[in-house]
Amino acid sequence: MTKSFLTLNFALWLLSSPAVATVFNSKAELPEDVGDKYDFIVVGGGTAGLVIANRLTENTNTTVLVIEAGGSNVNPQNLNITAPFLTTHASPGGPFDWNYTTTPQLGVSNQSIAYPRGFVLGGTSSINSFAYTRGTSEDYDRLANVTGEPGWSWDALQPYIFKHEILTPPADGHNTTGQLDPSVHGHHGLLGTSAPGFSQTNFDFRVIGTTQADGFSEEFPFRLDMNSGENLGIGWQVSSISNGSRSSSATSYFEPFMNRTNLDVLLNTRVIRIVSDDTDDEVDSGCDSLSIHTVEIASSADDTPTTLTASNELILSSGAIGTPQILMLSGIGDPSSLSSPSLNISTILANPSVGQNLSDHPAASQIWLVNSTETWEAFASTRNFTGFDSALEEWENERKGPFSDALFNQLGWLRLNESDPDVTDALTEFGDPAAGPNTAHFELLFSNGFLGDTPATGNYMTILTILSTPFSRGTVTLTSPSAFQPPLIDPSFLSHPFDLIAMRAGMLSARRFVTSPLWSDYVISRTDDADSIDDLDVFIRNTTRSAYHVVGTASMSARNESWGVVDPDLKVKGVEGVRVVDASVLPFTPSGHTEAIVYILAEKAADLIKEDWGL
Ligand SMILES: Cc1cc2nc3c(=O)[nH]c(=O)nc-3n(C[C@H](O)[C@H](O)[C@H](O)COP(=O)(O)OP(=O)(O)OC[C@H]3O[C@@H](n4cnc5c(N)ncnc54)[C@H](O)[C@@H]3O)c2cc1C
Ligand SMILES: *[C@@H]1O[C@H](CO)[C@@H](O)[C@H](O)[C@H]1NC(C)=O
Ligand SMILES: *[C@@H]1O[C@H](CO)[C@@H](O)[C@H](O)[C@H]1NC(C)=O
Ligand SMILES: *[C@@H]1O[C@H](CO)[C@@H](O)[C@H](O)[C@H]1NC(C)=O
Ligand SMILES: *[C@@H]1O[C@H](CO)[C@@H](O)[C@H](O)[C@H]1NC(C)=O
Ligand SMILES: *[C@@H]1O[C@H](CO)[C@@H](O)[C@H](O)[C@H]1NC(C)=O
Ligand SMILES: *[C@@H]1O[C@H](CO)[C@@H](O)[C@H](O)[C@H]1NC(C)=O
Ligand SMILES: *[C@@H]1O[C@H](CO)[C@@H](O)[C@H](O)[C@H]1NC(C)=O
Ligand SMILES: *[C@@H]1O[C@H](CO)[C@@H](O)[C@H](O)[C@H]1NC(C)=O
Ligand SMILES: *[C@@H]1O[C@H](CO)[C@@H](O)[C@H](O)[C@H]1NC(C)=O
Ligand SMILES: *[C@@H]1O[C@H](CO)[C@@H](O)[C@H](O)[C@H]1NC(C)=O
Ligand SMILES: *[C@@H]1O[C@H](CO)[C@@H](O)[C@H](O)[C@H]1NC(C)=O
Ligand SMILES: *[C@@H]1O[C@H](CO)[C@@H](O)[C@H](O)[C@H]1NC(C)=O
Numbered sequence: 001m002t003k004s005f006l007t008l009n010f011a012l013w014l015l016s017s018p019a020v021a022t023v024f025n026s027k028a029e030l031p032e033d034v035g036d037k038y039d040f041i042v043v044g045g046g047t048a049g050l051v052i053a054n055r056l057t058e059n060t061n062t063t064v065l066v067i068e069a070g071g072s073n074v075n076p077q078n079l080n081i082t083a084p085f086l087t088t089h090a091s092p093g094g095p096f097d098w099n100y101t102t103t104p105q106l107g108v109s110n111q112s113i114a115y116p117r118g119f120v121l122g123g124t125s126s127i128n129s130f131a132y133t134r135g136t137s138e139d140y141d142r143l144a145n146v147t148g149e150p151g152w153s154w155d156a157l158q159p160y161i162f163k164h165e166i167l168t169p170p171a172d173g174h175n176t177t178g179q180l181d182p183s184v185h186g187h188h189g190l191l192g193t194s195a196p197g198f199s200q201t202n203f204d205f206r207v208i209g210t211t212q213a214d215g216f217s218e219e220f221p222f223r224l225d226m227n228s229g230e231n232l233g234i235g236w237q238v239s240s241i242s243n244g245s246r247s248s249s250a251t252s253y254f255e256p257f258m259n260r261t262n263l264d265v266l267l268n269t270r271v272i273r274i275v276s277d278d279t280d281d282e283v284d285s286g287c288d289s290l291s292i293h294t295v296e297i298a299s300s301a302d303d304t305p306t307t308l309t310a311s312n313e314l315i316l317s318s319g320a321i322g323t324p325q326i327l328m329l330s331g332i333g334d335p336s337s338l339s340s341p342s343l344n345i346s347t348i349l350a351n352p353s354v355g356q357n358l359s360d361h362p363a364a365s366q367i368w369l370v371n372s373t374e375t376w377e378a379f380a381s382t383r384n385f386t387g388f389d390s391a392l393e394e395w396e397n398e399r400k401g402p403f404s405d406a407l408f409n410q411l412g413w414l415r416l417n418e419s420d421p422d423v424t425d426a427l428t429e430f431g432d433p434a435a436g437p438n439t440a441h442f443e444l445l446f447s448n449g450f451l452g453d454t455p456a457t458g459n460y461m462t463i464l465t466i467l468s469t470p471f472s473r474g475t476v477t478l479t480s481p482s483a484f485q486p487p488l489i490d491p492s493f494l495s496h497p498f499d500l501i502a503m504r505a506g507m508l509s510a511r512r513f514v515t516s517p518l519w520s521d522y523v524i525s526r527t528d529d530a531d532s533i534d535d536l537d538v539f540i541r542n543t544t545r546s547a548y549h550v551v552g553t554a555s556m557s558a559r560n561e562s563w564g565v566v567d568p569d570l571k572v573k574g575v576e577g578v579r580v581v582d583a584s585v586l587p588f589t590p591s592g593h594t595e596a597i598v599y600i601l602a603e604k605a606a607d608l609i610k611e612d613w614g615l
Contacts, residue, residue: 027269027303027306039313042067043295043316044123044316044322045066045317046068046318046582047122047583048317049317049581051606052317052609053253064262064263065310066264067265067297068121069119069269071120071267073122073251074250087406090127092114093114095119098118098119098321101113102490102493106495109542115321117319120250121254123319125248128548133238133592133596134600135435135596147556160603162187165190165191170197170199174200179236180227185227196409201374201448203461207410210516223413226411231439231440235410236409244400269299270297271295274330275294277291277292289575290349290574292578295310301482313579316579317602323582324354324487324554324584332354333350333355335350337477357552358489358551359470362466362545363467366526367460367526369460370459372459375449377454379402411444412445412446413468413591423505442502444506445463449461451464463510465506466506467502467503471496473552476490504536507540550594554572566585579605
C-alpha cells in the first residue's frame with residue numbers, strides 16, 4: 001500500500017515536470033566545465049538556502065548552484081519525513097540527521113545531549129516538528145535596534161512575513177474560526193501552513209477550556225493568534241503542514257520550481273572550506289577586504305577536493321552549526337584556536353566572534369497519567385498495531401487522521417510571574433532577557449500523549465516547558481581541520497543561574513495549569529516524584545534537552561560594532577563576496593520556534609542580494 005502509493009506519487013511528480021533543474025546526485029556527476037558557471041553558489045540546501053535559491057532564480061538570467069551535504073528528500077520518498085506525526089522517527093539519529101551530540105553539559109547533570117540537524121534537502125525544515133511561530137514584534141525590533149538597521153524591525157519585515165506563507169485548510173477540514181486570525185497570515189506565499197489537522201479531542205478542549213476557566217484565565221489567557229506580533233497567552237498552534245503532509249523549504253521552495261533550468265542542485269557533497277581569490281592572503285592586516293568566491297567540495301574525507309567559483313557571491317546557508325564550522329575551517333575565526341597544533345589552520349581573517357554567542361532553548365517535559373483512552377497511546381507502534389496501522393492507512397489514503405497532525409496542538413507563551421520572589425530577585429539581579437515587556441519568557445507545549453518512548457501501559461499527557469529567553473551562551477569550536485569530523489557543540493545549557501530559576505518557574509506554571517477543574521476527572525497523577533523545589537531542580541537538570549532552536553554562532557551586528565560576524569546586509573565582515581543567510585546570524589533566540597524567523601530572514605536576504613546585483 002505505502003510503496004505503491006508513494007511510487008505512483010513520485011512518478012506523477014516526475015511526469016509533471018518535463019524540463020527540470022539538474023539535480024546532481026554526487027560530485028562525480030558534475031560536468032567538467034562547471035567550475036565557474038554559476039552566478040551564485042548557495043552552501044547548504046536547507047531551510048534558508050532553498051529560499052535564496054528560489055528567489056534568485058526568479059530571474060531567468062541568474063544561475064544558481066545549491067550544494068547540499070545530505071541527499072534527496074523525495075527520492076526515495078520516506079514516511080518519517082513526510083507524515084507529520086512520524087517526525088519523532090526522523091531524528092535524533094537515522095539517515096536524515098547529522099547525529100551531533102553536545103559536549104557533557106555541566107548544567108544538565110553532565111550529560112551529552114542529542115543535537116539533531118537535517119542532513120537532507122530542506123535541511124532542518126525536513127525533520128523539524130512543524131511549530132510555526134514567528135516570535136514577537138519586540139524580538140524583531142530588538143534585532144533592528146542591535147544592528148542599527150531599521151529594515152529588520154517587525155513593521156519593515158511585514159512584506160516578507162506575508163510573502164513566504166500560504167495558510168491552508170487543516171487536514172480534517174474543520175472550521176478554524178476562533179482558532180487563528182487569518183488577517184495576520186500570508187495567503188499567497190509558498191510555505192504551506194495550517195491549523196491542527198486532528199484536534200477535536202477531549203484533551204484539546206480541556207487545554208483551551210482552562211484558558212477560559214475562572215481563576216485560570218488571568219494566568220493562562222486565551223490567545224487567538226500567537227503570530228500577530230504578540231504572543232502572550234495560550235492558543236492553537238499553526239504548523240508548517242499542508243495537505244496533511246510536511247511543508248519544508250524543499251517541498252515548497254524547490255519541488256514546485258524544478259522546471260527552472262537556471263537552478264541546479266548538487267547533493268551528497270560537502271563544502272569543506274571557502275578559499276580566498278588571492279591565494280597569498282594570510283593574516284588580515286585589518287585594512288583591505290578579503291575577496292572570496294570559491295568553495296572547495298568533497299564527497300568524503302579521502303576524496304580529492306574540487307573547486308567551484310561563483311561569479312557574483314557565495315551564500316553560506318549551512319545552519320548554526322555548519323556555517324561557523326565552514327568559516328573556521330577556512331581560516332576565519334579566532335587565530336589562537338585556529339593555530340593550535342591539533343588544527344594548524346592558517347588564519348585568513350581574524351574574528352573571534354565566529355562560533356561564539358550560541359543560544360538555544362532548553363526544554364523539559366512533565367508527564368501525567370490520565371483517565372482517557374483517546375491519547376497517542378491508542379496508535380503507538382509499540383502498543384497497538386491495529387491502531388498504528390489504521391492511522392497509517394488513513395494518512396496514506398486520505399492524508400488525514402492522527403498522522404496528519406504535529407506533536408502539539410496548543411502552545412502557551414508566558415511571562416515569569418513576578419509574585420515569585422526567586423523570579424523577582426533574578427530579574428533584578430540579571431535584568432530581563434526578554435526582547436520587551438510583551439514577550440514571553442517561557443513556553444508551554446501540550447501533547448495528547450507521552451512525549452518520548454511510549455511506556456507499555458497507561459495513557460498520558462505531556463506539558464513541555466521551553467525557556468524562550470535564556471541567558472546562557474555556548475560555542476561551536478573545531479576539533480579537527482577536517483569537514484568530515486563534527487565540531488564541538490557546547491550550548492552551556494542552564495549554566496547561567498537565571499535559566500534554572502526561570503525553567504523551574506515554567507515547570508511550576510505547567511503544574512498549576514493542570515489544577516484547573518477541567519482536569520479533575522482527567523488527570524490521575526504526575527509521573528515524576530520531584531515534589532519539593534530541590535527535587536524539581538534536580539529533575540530539571542536530569543531531564544533538560546534541547547528544543548533544537550540553536551542560533552547566534554555567526555551573529556549579525558551593527559557595522560561599526562567590534563563583535564559579530566556579519567553586518568546588517570548579512571555580508572561577512574571584512575570579506576567581499578560572502579554572505580551568511582541562516583539561523584546562525586540571529587544574535588538572540590526569538591520568543592518562538594526558529595523556522596518562521598529563518599524563512600522571513602531568508603526572504604529579506606534574497607531581496608538584499610537582488611538589490612545589490614540589480615536583479
Ligand atoms: C528535531 C527538530 C525539531 C524542530 N522543530 C521545530 C519546530 O517545530 N518549529 C520551528 O520553528 N523550528 C523547529 N526546529 C528548528 C528549525 O527547524 C531550524 O531552526 C531551522 O530549520 C534552521 O534553518 P537553517 O536554514 O538555519 O539551517 P538548516 O535548515 O539546518 O540548513 C542547513 C543545511 O546546510 C547543510 N550543510 C551543513 N553543512 C554543510 C556543508 N559543509 N556542505 C554542504 N551542506 C552543508 C545541511 O545538511 C542543511 O541542509 C527544529 C529543529 C530540529 C532539529
Ligand atoms: C536577460 O539578459 C538579456 C540580455 O542581457 C536581457 O535582454 C533580458 O532582459 C534579461 N532578462 C531578465 C529577466 O532580466
Ligand atoms: C522510520 O523510522 C523508524 C525508526 O524510528 C525505522 O524503523 C523505519 O524503518 C523508518 N521508516 C522508513 C520508511 O525509513
Ligand atoms: C547519521 O547516522 C545514520 C545512521 O543511523 C547515517 O545513515 C547517517 O548518514 C549519519 N549522518 C551523517 C551526517 O553521517
Ligand atoms: C563530566 O563528564 C566528563 C566526560 O564524561 C568527565 O570527564 C567529567 O569528569 C565529568 N565532570 C563532572 C563534574 O562530573
Ligand atoms: C536601541 O534602543 C535603545 C534603548 O531603547 C535606544 O536608546 C537606542 O537609541 C536604540 N538604538 C537604535 C539604533 O535604534
Ligand atoms: C465557521 O464558523 C464561523 C463562526 O462559528 C461561521 O461564521 C462561519 O460561517 C463558519 N465557516 C464555514 C465555512 O462554515
Ligand atoms: C495541496 O494539494 C492541492 C491538490 O493536490 C494542490 O493543488 C495544492 O497546491 C497543495 N497545496 C499546498 C500548499 O501544498
Ligand atoms: C515553470 O512552471 C511555471 C508554472 O507551472 C511556469 O509559470 C513557468 O513559466 C515555468 N518555467 C519554466 C522555466 O519553464
Ligand atoms: C602546520 O601546517 C604547515 C603548513 O601549512 C606545516 O608546515 C607545519 O608543519 C604544520 N604544523 C604542524 C604542527 O602540523
Ligand atoms: C487500538 O486501535 C484500535 C483501532 O484504532 C482501537 O479501536 C482500539 O481502541 C485501540 N486500543 C487501545 C487499547 O487503545
Ligand atoms: C474516569 O473518567 C470516568 C468518566 O469518563 C469517570 O467516571 C471516572 O470516575 C474517572 N476516573 C478517575 C480515576 O478519575
Ligand atoms: C536524577 O538522576 C539521578 C541519576 O540518574 C537519579 O539518581 C535521581 O533519582 C534523579 N533525580 C530526579 C529528581 O529525577
